[in-house]
Amino acid sequence: MKIMKPAISIIMLVFSFSILCISCGGGSHPSGGQILYWSSNNSYEIEFARQITEAWNKEHPDHRVIFQPVPEGQSSEEVILAAVVGKTTPDIYSNMWEGDVESYARAGVLVPLDTLKGFTEFLNERCDSSVIAEVTSADGHIYQIPWKINPIMLIYNEKEIKNLGYRKAPASYSGFFEASKKFQKDSDGDGYIDRWFGYSEVQVTWWQRFFDFYPLYLAASGGAPLISNDTVAFDNKYAVQVFSFLRELYDKNYFSRERLSARQDVFLDGVIATRFTGPWEIAHSERYKPAGFEYNFSSIPVPDDHKGPIYTYGDPKNIVLFKTCPDPGSAWQFLRYLLDEKNELKLLEITNQLPRRKNVDGNRLYSGYFDRNPKMRIFAEQARYVKGTDQSPVLKEVFDLISQEYEACVIYGKKRPEEAVKDAAKAARLLFIK
Amino acid sequence: MKKILFYFALAVSALVFVYPFIWMISASFAPENQIGSLTFLPSGFTLSSYNQMFEKIPIGRAFVNSLFVALTITFGVLVFGSMVGYALSRMTFRGRDTIFYIIIFTMTLPFQITLIPQYIIMVKLGWVDTYWALIVPYLMNSLAIIMFCQYFKSLPQDLIDAARIDGCNELQIIFRILWPNSIPAIVTVGIITFMASWNEVLWPLIVIRNENMMTMPQLVALFAVGGRAESQLGVKLASAMVLALPIMTAYLFFQKYFVQSMASSGLKE
Amino acid sequence: MKKKITPYLLVSPYIIYFLVFTVFPVVFSILLTFHSWNIIAPMQFIGVANYKRLFNDPVFWRSILNTIIFLLIHIPLQIVVALFLAEVLNQNIKLRGLFRGAFFLPVIVSGVVVTILWQQLYGYDSGLLNRLLIKIGLNKIGWLNDPLWAMPSLAIMATWKNVGLYIVLFLVGLQTVPQQYYEAADLEGATHMQKFFRITLPLINPTIMMVVILSTIGGFSLFIEPYIMTGGGPLNSTISAVLYIYKQGFFYYHMGYAATLGLFFALIILSVVIIQKKFVEKEQ
Numbered sequence: 001m002k003i004m005k006p007a008i009s010i011i012m013l014v015f016s017f018s019i020l021c022i023s024c025g026g027g028s029h030p031s032g033g034q035i036l037y038w039s040s041n042n043s044y045e046i047e048f049a050r051q052i053t054e055a056w057n058k059e060h061p062d063h064r065v066i067f068q069p070v071p072e073g074q075s076s077e078e079v080i081l082a083a084v085v086g087k088t089t090p091d092i093y094s095n096m097w098e099g100d101v102e103s104y105a106r107a108g109v110l111v112p113l114d115t116l117k118g119f120t121e122f123l124n125e126r127c128d129s130s131v132i133a134e135v136t137s138a139d140g141h142i143y144q145i146p147w148k149i150n151p152i153m154l155i156y157n158e159k160e161i162k163n164l165g166y167r168k169a170p171a172s173y174s175g176f177f178e179a180s181k182k183f184q185k186d187s188d189g190d191g192y193i194d195r196w197f198g199y200s201e202v203q204v205t206w207w208q209r210f211f212d213f214y215p216l217y218l219a220a221s222g223g224a225p226l227i228s229n230d231t232v233a234f235d236n237k238y239a240v241q242v243f244s245f246l247r248e249l250y251d252k253n254y255f256s257r258e259r260l261s262a263r264q265d266v267f268l269d270g271v272i273a274t275r276f277t278g279p280w281e282i283a284h285s286e287r288y289k290p291a292g293f294e295y296n297f298s299s300i301p302v303p304d305d306h307k308g309p310i311y312t313y314g315d316p317k318n319i320v321l322f323k324t325c326p327d328p329g330s331a332w333q334f335l336r337y338l339l340d341e342k343n344e345l346k347l348l349e350i351t352n353q354l355p356r357r358k359n360v361d362g363n364r365l366y367s368g369y370f371d372r373n374p375k376m377r378i379f380a381e382q383a384r385y386v387k388g389t390d391q392s393p394v395l396k397e398v399f400d401l402i403s404q405e406y407e408a409c410v411i412y413g414k415k416r417p418e419e420a421v422k423d424a425a426k427a428a429r430l431l432f433i434k
Numbered sequence: 435m436k437k438i439l440f441y442f443a444l445a446v447s448a449l450v451f452v453y454p455f456i457w458m459i460s461a462s463f464a465p466e467n468q469i470g471s472l473t474f475l476p477s478g479f480t481l482s483s484y485n486q487m488f489e490k491i492p493i494g495r496a497f498v499n500s501l502f503v504a505l506t507i508t509f510g511v512l513v514f515g516s517m518v519g520y521a522l523s524r525m526t527f528r529g530r531d532t533i534f535y536i537i538i539f540t541m542t543l544p545f546q547i548t549l550i551p552q553y554i555i556m557v558k559l560g561w562v563d564t565y566w567a568l569i570v571p572y573l574m575n576s577l578a579i580i581m582f583c584q585y586f587k588s589l590p591q592d593l594i595d596a597a598r599i600d601g602c603n604e605l606q607i608i609f610r611i612l613w614p615n616s617i618p619a620i621v622t623v624g625i626i627t628f629m630a631s632w633n634e635v636l637w638p639l640i641v642i643r644n645e646n647m648m649t650m651p652q653l654v655a656l657f658a659v660g661g662r663a664e665s666q667l668g669v670k671l672a673s674a675m676v677l678a679l680p681i682m683t684a685y686l687f688f689q690k691y692f693v694q695s696m697a698s699s700g701l702k703e
Numbered sequence: 704m705k706k707k708i709t710p711y712l713l714v715s716p717y718i719i720y721f722l723v724f725t726v727f728p729v730v731f732s733i734l735l736t737f738h739s740w741n742i743i744a745p746m747q748f749i750g751v752a753n754y755k756r757l758f759n760d761p762v763f764w765r766s767i768l769n770t771i772i773f774l775l776i777h778i779p780l781q782i783v784v785a786l787f788l789a790e791v792l793n794q795n796i797k798l799r800g801l802f803r804g805a806f807f808l809p810v811i812v813s814g815v816v817v818t819i820l821w822q823q824l825y826g827y828d829s830g831l832l833n834r835l836l837i838k839i840g841l842n843k844i845g846w847l848n849d850p851l852w853a854m855p856s857l858a859i860m861a862t863w864k865n866v867g868l869y870i871v872l873f874l875v876g877l878q879t880v881p882q883q884y885y886e887a888a889d890l891e892g893a894t895h896m897q898k899f900f901r902i903t904l905p906l907i908n909p910t911i912m913m914v915v916i917l918s919t920i921g922g923f924s925l926f927i928e929p930y931i932m933t934g935g936g937p938l939n940s941t942i943s944a945v946l947y948i949y950k951q952g953f954f955y956y957h958m959g960y961a962a963t964l965g966l967f968f969a970l971i972i973l974s975v976v977i978i979q980k981k982f983v984e985k986e987q
Contacts, residue, residue, distance in 0.1 A: 071644055071645075072644075072645040072646070073643050073644060073645050074643070074645075074656050074660055078643050079643060079644070081643075081743075081956070082562060082563060082643040082644070084743050085557055085562060085742055085743060086557075086560065086562050086563065103741060103743070103744075104743065106744055107741070107743035107744035108744070109743060204934065204936050204937075205934070258827075258828065393741070394955075396954075396955060397955050404938075404939065407936065407937065407938060408938055412850070412937070412938060414938070427761075430756055430759060430760075433752055433755070433756065441796075444791065444796070444802060447788065448801075448802050448805035448806065449805075450863075451805050451806050451808055451809055451863065451866075451867065452805050452808060454820050454821070454824065455808065455812075455820070457820075457831065458816075458820050458823075461823070469823075469829075470828070470829035471829065471834075473831075514716050514717065517713045517714075517716070518713060518714050518716070518717045520713065521709075521710045521713040521714050522714070525709075525710040525713075526710075527710040527711065530710070533714055533717070533718075536721060537717075540721065540725055542973070542976065543725065543729075543969075544923070544968070544969040544972040544973065545924070546923075546924075546944070546945060546948060546965045546968050546969045546972065547728070547729060547732055547965050547966050547968075547969035548724070548725065548728040548729065548732070548965075549948065549949075549952070549965055550732060550735065550948075550952050550958060550961050550962045550965055551727070551728035551729075551731040551732045551735065551962070552724060552728050553952070553953075554731070554735075554742075554958065555723070555724075555727070555728070557742065571724055573716075573720065574716070574717055574720040574721075574724075579717070603709075604709045604713065629811060632813070633813040633814065633815075635813070635814070635815055635927050636926050636927065636945070636949070639949070639953070640949070640952075640953055651813045651814075651815045654815050654816075654819070655815045655927060655930070655931055658815070658818075658819050658822075658931050659930065659931055659934070667823060670819055671819065671820075671823070673819075674815070674816045674819040674820060677813055677815060677816055678812050678813065678816040681811055681812060681813070682808070682811075682812065685808065685811050689800075689804045689807070690800075692807070692811055693803065693804075693807055693871055696810065696811075696868055696871070697868070697871045697872060697875060700868060700871075700872050700913070700917060701872065701875065701913070
């Protein structure tokens with residue numbers, strides 16, 4: 001009886017310790033020279049990764065690759081950060097958002113890929129110089145391989161556009177306003193507008209701007225940066241033009257301030273005629289569209305005085321190699337295999353996402369796929385004029401600051417666009433104080 | 435007549451505090467498109483919100499996590515609280531008063547200052563995404579120590595003397611003699627600690643990123659904020675229901691103890 | 704010999720804990736405020752740059768203002784409602800336990816549940832409150848999307864959640880008032896109101912002070928409610944200091960700056976609480 005209490009304490013301790021050991025699992029490195037590859041947890045990408053690693057392992061049994069979908073968390077970016085902090089990173093990660101790479105690069109956890117044999121030639125063949133410049137870090141090295149993109153474009157309801165008297169969706173700001181005015185309606189006569197030409201989430205969350213402000217900014221400015229050389233670069237007339245455009249849309253109720261996303265799909269219902277979106281919408285629309293519904297894609301609207309090609313945001317996901325990898329040479333060989341032309345056809349077919357390589361729309365290997373998926377061809381053509389994000393470790397914060405000014409100016413109309421952009425730039429400059 | 439009006443008004447005010455929960459129960463069982471117009475009872479009963487919730491998030495696992503963490507912390511606080519409370523109340527030794535003042539001081543120290551460094555300690559120890567990070571920082575509770583200290587002081591010295599004569603060591607005195615005579619204190623500290631630990635959400639949000647290790651309030655909070663619920667109200671309400679149910683059930687049976695415990699903790703502050 | 708060291712053995716867990724989880728964090732926190740660190744890269748010494756940034760940071764100061772607005776609405780509301788209901792319950796009524804149980808229910812439920820629930824009540828289009836307003840012929844209120852209403856809405860919700868606890872505390876306080884005072888007043892023909900304002904109120908002043916201090920500390924800890932309900936918006940009208948610290952530390956991983964915010968905010972809290980406590984002591 002005397003031993004009871006201490007015994008219970010010891011039991012609890014052992015109990016806790018064993019739970020600890022169980023929970024410590026997950027992310028442990030496979031032994032014996034195998035390479036751990038994390039894919040995203042999108043079910044199509046998992047299938048793609050499975051096929052590729054199976055094929056590779058058949059031919060390279062002594063350099064096996066084990067693949068796992070990235071562990072579930074609130075967001076995969078958070079999970080990766082937790083892995084970096086906890087030193088439980090994989091060897092290869094293929095879903096790295098371009099905006100995150102710079103801070104990891106500066107922290108020294110990524111392999112500078114340009115030091116690997118054959119990389120520079122490979123990259124020059126795969127991408128053009130502007131893309132290569134885009135993914136080059138501040139120290140001149142390259143820590144990421146451009147993998148895939150999902151360009152943001154304008155989806156539009158073909159019938160409604162025709163009814164308004166246009167052949168395709170308006171391309172300029174004033175055309176957009178004109179069409180909006182015509183489309184705006186109060187169909188049930190209750191005194192409130194219930195049809196809007198377009199819609200964008202009025203959330204202030206920083207990444208929401210990737211679906212409104214940022215694509216419009218890139219389109220208007222021909223792909224100009226927001227940040228460059230650790231200074232603010234968006235304090236320019238293009239940002240003001242975009243803010244003014246969006247502000248007028250909300251002011252005149254051409255875009256709804258209400259949260260329409262809680263309802264059933266308002267585009268397929270005809271409540272809105274356009275939306276800024278990416279290729280993922282094709283699968284969704286095909287599945288849920290009502291009979292006779294026709295839609296198409298065109299580029300993001302631009303200011304009336306715009307000249308030159310129309311750029312947009314590509315939501316690029318890139319491949320990185322972590323320094324913890326015991327065999328970067330073999331990992332690189334695997335990646336060459338994954339990124340091979342023929343295997344990228346599989347990427348297209350299984351996941352319907354565009355590989356970020358030169359001349360996707362012209363490549364004969366892919367023409368069969370595009371014949372069968374003509375709407376994807378529009379995206380492939382847009383892929384020539386796509387930008388990712390600027391290489392800066394404070395990117396998220398800059399977007400957050402822009403979002404706050406966006407909220408004040410565009411949604412609540414409390415500031416003029418020039419003021420809002422100036423204030424955002426001022427706040428952003430504080431981030432670069434040394 | 436006046437009495438009836440009086441009780442009616444009282445009932446209405448009580449309803450103000452209870453009705454939202456009734457609404458929540460109703461809404462979680464209602465079909466999604468009815469939630470917007472629901473006032474009391476839904477016209478259609480469905481489990482779809484609950485089914486979807488179970489599919490989308492590992493709520494069962496989160497429940498186990500919360501339970502394990504809350505029980506361990508409560509146990510730890512009771513044990514360590516009594517140990518220190520006993521030493522402070524019934525023993526004399528150098529530094530006793532200093533320690534007492536330290537405990538009072540830590541009670542007033544705002545947590546906002548220790549938040550960031552404690553996270554960094556977790557990182558350095560490799561405890562991120564483990565139960566250790568959730569449990570260890572909460573094993574000592576100044577309020578519990580003070581409560582045990584005060585309660586033990588009120589117990590007669592002969593109890594302890596008799597035990598010493600019997601040859602008990604100090605630990606045995608605490609757990610075999612004092613504890614059976616300190617049920618009110620144990621219940622109070624136990625309930626407060628368990629409740630606080632069960633409802634704690636800021637710390638798990640900081641130290642846990644892996645979904646399988648998340649506690650229930652954390653998982654439900656992230657679910658409500660994130661996109662996984664896809665703007666469907668029913669699922670969010672279902673998850674809130676599941677989170678509220680354990681404590682509400684315990685409250686139904688042990689209401690008196692809950693009220694007393696929290697009241698005495700408030701008075702001690 | 705054993706007896707001499709046993710007390711030290713008993714308190715040693717606490718001492719270790721105190722050193723690891725209180726002393727070290729405070730010291731490290733102060734050091735951290737002079738550095739820039741994002742967890743994955745090495746720490747960089749940057750002198751007082753974090754403090755410069757703090758003083759120029761409109762969002763931080765807005766969070767302080769938000770906390771003040773919150774407290775100015777929450778505390779009086781809390782006291783009035785809790786005191787009123789406690790006074791009512793203090794009368795000789797049947798089913799007192801049942802009513803008290805109803806008032807206390809929101810106290811024990813998680814803040815997460817309360818916030819999710821009230822988010823639905825406060826919904827602009829189809830929230831319960833706005834539907835009620837329309838039924839009685841008034842206009843809808845932008846509870847959560849009007850910058851003027853957002854913080855008051857949070858204050859109302861916080862009052863609803865906590866009032867039960869304070870009712871109970873006031874009940875305890877009310878019961879310490881000696882019956883003779885009331886009996887004496889009755890003899891002089893005093894009305895209920897007079898008895899309340901002349902006798903009850905002054906005598907439960909200590910309880911009122913305690914409620915003020917507890918509510919203040921609670922208001923400074925506001926986090927999960929704005930986190931879930933509004934994310935700090937609209938237009939930063941609901942961002943609390945803790946939420947901002949959390950964002951800086953665990954969203955952007957600006958550990959140094961977050962530590963600076965935490966330290967500075969903790970000093971503000973300490974000052975306010977000390978002033979309040981001094982005020983209470985004076986009253987006594």
